[in-house]
Amino acid sequence: xxxxxxxxxxxxxxxxxxxxxxxxxxxxxxxxxxxxxxxxxxxxxxxxxxxxxxxxxxxxxxxxxxxxxxxxxxxxxxxxxxxxxxxxxxxxxxxxxxxxxxxxx
Amino acid sequence: xxxxxxxxxxxxxxxxxxxxxxxxxxxxxxxxxxxxxxxxxxxxxxxxxxxxxxxxxxxxxxxxxxxxxxxxxxxxxxxxxxxxxxxxxxxxxxxxxxxxxxxxxxxxxxxxxxxxxxxxxxxxxxxxxxxxxxxxxxxxxxxxxxxxxxxxxxxxxxxxxxxxxxxxxxxxxxxxxxxxxxxxxxxxxxxxxxxxxxxxxxxxxxxxxxxxxxxxxxxxxxxxxxxxxxxxxxxxxxxxx
Numbered sequence: 527x528x529x530x531x532x533x534x535x536x537x538x539x540x541x542x543x544x545x546x547x548x549x550x551x552x553x554x555x556x557x558x559x560x561x562x563x564x565x566x567x568x569x570x571x572x573x574x575x576x577x578x579x580x581x582x583x584x585x586x587x588x589x590x591x592x593x594x595x596x597x598x599x600x601x602x603x604x605x606x607x608x609x610x611x612x613x614x615x616x617x618x619x620x621x622x623x624x625x626x627x628x629x630x631x
Numbered sequence: 632x633x634x635x636x637x638x639x640x641x642x643x644x645x646x647x648x649x650x651x652x653x654x655x656x657x658x659x660x661x662x663x664x665x666x667x668x669x670x671x672x673x674x675x676x677x678x679x680x681x682x683x684x685x686x687x688x689x690x691x692x693x694x695x696x697x698x699x700x701x702x703x704x705x706x707x708x709x710x711x712x713x714x715x716x717x718x719x720x721x722x723x724x725x726x727x728x729x730x731x732x733x734x735x736x737x738x739x740x741x742x743x744x745x746x747x748x749x750x751x752x753x754x755x756x757x758x759x760x761x762x763x764x765x766x767x768x769x770x771x772x773x774x775x776x777x778x779x780x781x782x783x784x785x786x787x788x789x790x791x792x793x794x795x796x797x798x799x800x801x802x803x804x805x806x807x808x809x810x811x812x813x814x815x816x817x818x819x820x821x822x823x824x825x826x827x828x829x830x831x832x833x834x835x836x837x838x839x840x841x842x843x844x845x846x847x848x849x850x851x852x853x854x855x856x857x858x859x860x861x862x863x864x865x866x867x868x869x870x871x872x
Binding site: 528529530531532533534535536537539540541543544545546547548549562563564565566567568569570571572573574575576577578579580581582586587593594597598599601602603604605606609610611612614615616618619622623626 | 670684736749814816820839859863
C-alpha cells in the first residue's frame with residue numbers, strides 16, 4: 527500500500543511540475559536566476575543518487591565495492607565520449623562482470 | 632536521401648504541397664530514442680526487483696509517472712526505505728526540468744482548451760520535448776501537432792513499459808553477480824556525464840556526492856535532499872560570486 531501511495535503522490539508531484547506553466551504562465555521560467563538554479567539541480571541530484579548507491583550501506587557511510595566503482599566510472603567515461611546513455615549502461619555492466627571475474631569485490 | 636520533389640495530392644490546389652503525415656514522421660523521429668530507451672527500461676525493471684517491488688507495483692509506477700529517471704529514483708528510495716516524504720522531494724528535484732518542458736508545451740498547444748492542454752502535458756518527457764522543439768517550429772497547425780505528439784508519446788511509452796516488464800522478469804531470474812542491481816547508478820552516471828558542461832554544474836555534482844557519506848550517518852532519510860541542497864548551494868555560490 528505504501529508503494530502504491532508513494533507512486534501516486536510522486537505522479538501528482540510530477541504532473542504538477544508538467545502543468546505548472548500551463549496554469550500559471552511563463553513569468554517565473556523567464557527569470558535568469560531560476561534558470562541558473564534549475565540547471566544545477568540535475569547534476570546535484572544525479573551525483574547524490576550515485577554516491578548514495580555506492581557509498582551508503584544501511585544508511586551509513588561504507589567502503590564501496592571496487593567493481594561497482596569501476597563500472598560507474600566506465601559508464602560515465604563512455605557517455606562522456608559517446609553521448610549515449612544506453613551504451614554507457616552496457617559498458618558499465620561488462621566492466622562490473624570483468625571486475626568480478628578477476629576477483630575484485 | 633531522396634531527391635524527389637513533393638507532388639501535390641489530388642484535391643489540393645495547384646502549387647500546394649501536402650504536409651508530411653504527423654504519424655509517419657513521429658514514428659520515424661522516435662526510432663533512435665526507442666533504441667536508447669529499451670536498455671533504460673530493462674534497468675528500471677531490474678531495479679524494481681532489487682527494491683522488492685511486485686510486478687504490479689512496478690507497472691503501476693511506470694504508467695502513472697511516465698518519467699523514467701524519477702521512477703528509478705522512487706524505486707531506489709523505496710528500496711532504501713527512505714519514506715514517502717524523501718521520495719517525493721527527490722521526485723520533485725529530479726523532475727524540476729519539467730517546468731521548462733511544460734512552458735514549451737504551453738506554447739505548442741496554446742490554441743487548445745485548458746483541460747486539453749493539461750491532458751497533453753501529462754506524458755511530457757525529455758524525448759517528446761526535444762522532438763516538439765525540433766518539429767513544431769515548422770508545423771503550426773494544432774491538429775498536426777497533437778497527432779505528432781500523441782504518436783511520439785505512444786511510440787516511446789509502449790517499448791519503455793514493455794522493456795520494464797522484460798527487465799523485471801530477467802532481473803528476477805538472474806543472479807546478482809550479473810550486476811543488474813547496478814543498473815540505476817550506471818544510468819545515473821551516464822546522465823550525469825551529459826550534465827556537466829559548466830563549472831558550477833560540476834561543483835554542484837561533486838559537492839552533492841561528497842555530502843552523501845558526510846551527512847549519511849546523521850541525516851537518515853533526509854540525506855539525499857540535504858546533499859542535493861548543499862550541492863546546488865555550492866554551485867550557485869560559484870555562479871553568483
